[in-house]
Amino acid sequence: MADRFRITLAQLNPTVGDIEGNAAKALTAWEQAREAGADLVAFPEMFITGYNTQDLVMKPAFHQAAMATVKELAAQCADGPAVAIGGPWVEGGSLYNAYLILKGGRIGSKVLKHHLPNETVFDEVRLYDSGPLGGPYAVGNTRIGSPICEDGWHTDVAETLEETGAEFLLIPNGSPYFRNKYDVRLNHMVARVVETGLPLIYLNMVGGQDDQVFDGATFGLNPGGELAFRMPVFDEVVTHIDLERSDDGWRIVPGKIVPQPDEWEQDYRAMVQSLRDYMGKTGFKKVLLGLSGGVDSALVATIAVDAIGAENVRCVMLPSEYTSQASLDDAEAVAKALGVPYDYVPISDSRAAVTETLAPLFAGRDEDLTEENIQSRLRGLLLMAISNKFGEMLLTTGNKSEVAVGYATIYGDMNGGYNPIKDLYKTRVFETCRWRNANHRDWMMGPAGEVIRPSVIDKPPSAELREDQKDSDSLPDYPVLDAILDILVDQEGSVADCVAAGFDEADARRVEHLIYISEYKRFQSAPGTRLTSRAFWLDRRYPIVNRWRDRG
Numbered sequence: 001m002a003d004r005f006r007i008t009l010a011q012l013n014p015t016v017g018d019i020e021g022n023a024a025k026a027l028t029a030w031e032q033a034r035e036a037g038a039d040l041v042a043f044p045e046m047f048i049t050g051y052n053t054q055d056l057v058m059k060p061a062f063h064q065a066a067m068a069t070v071k072e073l074a075a076q077c078a079d080g081p082a083v084a085i086g087g088p089w090v091e092g093g094s095l096y097n098a099y100l101i102l103k104g105g106r107i108g109s110k111v112l113k114h115h116l117p118n119e120t121v122f123d124e125v126r127l128y129d130s131g132p133l134g135g136p137y138a139v140g141n142t143r144i145g146s147p148i149c150e151d152g153w154h155t156d157v158a159e160t161l162e163e164t165g166a167e168f169l170l171i172p173n174g175s176p177y178f179r180n181k182y183d184v185r186l187n188h189m190v191a192r193v194v195e196t197g198l199p200l201i202y203l204n205m206v207g208g209q210d211d212q213v214f215d216g217a218t219f220g221l222n223p224g225g226e227l228a229f230r231m232p233v234f235d236e237v238v239t240h241i242d243l244e245r246s247d248d249g250w251r252i253v254p255g256k257i258v259p260q261p262d263e264w265e266q267d268y269r270a271m272v273q274s275l276r277d278y279m280g281k282t283g284f285k286k287v288l289l290g291l292s293g294g295v296d297s298a299l300v301a302t303i304a305v306d307a308i309g310a311e312n313v314r315c316v317m318l319p320s321e322y323t324s325q326a327s328l329d330d331a332e333a334v335a336k337a338l339g340v341p342y343d344y345v346p347i348s349d350s351r352a353a354v355t356e357t358l359a360p361l362f363a364g365r366d367e368d369l370t371e372e373n374i375q376s377r378l379r380g381l382l383l384m385a386i387s388n389k390f391g392e393m394l395l396t397t398g399n400k401s402e403v404a405v406g407y408a409t410i411y412g413d414m415n416g417g418y419n420p421i422k423d424l425y426k427t428r429v430f431e432t433c434r435w436r437n438a439n440h441r442d443w444m445m446g447p448a449g450e451v452i453r454p455s456v457i458d459k460p461p462s463a464e465l466r467e468d469q470k471d472s473d474s475l476p477d478y479p480v481l482d483a484i485l486d487i488l489v490d491q492e493g494s495v496a497d498c499v500a501a502g503f504d505e506a507d508a509r510r511v512e513h514l515i516y517i518s519e520y521k522r523f524q525s526a527p528g529t530r531l532t533s534r535a536f537w538l539d540r541r542y543p544i545v546n547r548w549r550d551r552g
Helices: 019-035 054-058 060-076 149-153 155-163 181-196 263-282 295-308 325-338 348-362 369-390 400-405 426-438 454-458 478-490 495-500 505-517 519-523
Strands: 004-011 040-042 082-091 094-103 106-112 137-139 142-145 168-173 200-204 206-209 212-215 219-222 226-230 237-246 249-252 287-290 313-317 342-344
Touching: 004 019, 004 200, 019 040, 019 060, 019 082, 019 237, 054 060, 060 082, 060 094, 060 106, 082 106, 082 168, 094 137, 106 137, 142 155, 149 155, 149 168, 149 181, 155 181, 168 181, 181 200, 181 219, 206 263, 212 263, 219 249, 226 249, 263 295, 263 426, 287 295, 287 369, 295 313, 295 325, 295 426, 295 454, 313 325, 313 369, 325 342, 325 454, 348 369, 400 426, 400 478, 400 505, 426 454, 426 478, 478 495, 478 505, 495 505, 505 519
Parallel strands: 004 040, 040 082, 142 168, 168 200, 287 313, 313 342
Antiparallel strands: 004 237, 082 094, 094 106, 137 142, 200 219, 206 212, 219 226, 237 249
């Protein structure tokens, strides 16, 4: 029996629906594996279709095309290492999330996912049938067990594989990022190693798909839970890993352990990567956004430049009579620091024309929020006109605090195709700006150094829709608001929990009310980067019509 087994791990970025393109990526990695003398090249979960496909995978023409492509790939890879690749599979009229083992020009083995996740962003019970508990597959004389993603988070699948002869575990994943998730994964995988006594390889994909970002960080554990290697976060990497057999069984030969960036860097990378991939995978080349002089638009502009380059980002200042000189100066300074094209489009005349048009109808009524919203909607109208004329996707710039309480104008500043800071609370926006000013990485396309000057970060936040307006006029201060939101949204806590944490009950009830009455806005909002496990998209699905309130 062989005493050494080489596996090529393809931590790659597939595109949902690009079956031929994903297969081409797989073939390229297989060729690298063959040159390296590998016994097996492994890909993540559902690689051939991309992930997460949602209901697309149930379309017969789609999953049949994926199955046919896997068979073609098997034929292409007949002379060389075996291939382990994720994809949909139909047997007996049932659709499965499968891991397909290609060898000798055909599909030699099939692993069918048993535990189907049905929480947060996953609806796999809706999409797939549950496969049976099964045994390992053979590559040469080596028997490998492959729990598929969620199967690795449960004891029964891994223990069944160990009991039926698996010599190590290779777990293919489509595990999307949320803050500090690596530690959660690691703890689960250490438990599987302790329970089975087998080495374990956790293979994850990378890349953005709608709101989700897959962060890679593929790693291996030896018996006892010792970390044998770790691949980078977010980067596409093909790595060759060796296992050696001794009297005590297989062990992963120790390799490079790539350091883990801190949560601030990983959040920022996720926002950059998600925007870059959202554009690249949908075909957009350029973006524009309204640059107001405020901190949110400054951060979105910086993320955009880091994602696609300054030459592909247009910033537009749309001042009214309420726009301060400080905001004008700050917006221009950010645009110059980033090196982006900067347009100046005043809205005062347009606002006057709309006001005059509506004057007969509004006669006898005081000015109120209506007039403020006209300004925001004029800006939305003009930005969408620029977007249409030049083919540039409009970015929206509302942070999670604003998205939560509806502090944004629907059909106004909510206009846009993507929002990279949608899951970033305002207090984290400030700190993320400071982090970016102090840090630069090779994956950033923007300039190093201070790109968001301190006056942008430090001034009191304001929508500047009326004289001397401040966000704190109508909302609790952001440290208080964000802490209450964390309890009510991220922790699904109660008003009583807010009070127990030291917050005013009236503030908590008001924030709760704002959350519920803003649901209709979120249903019509742009997608944005998921940074937490309670993001406003698939993680948290509430009804628009909802008269329930927490009475304690």
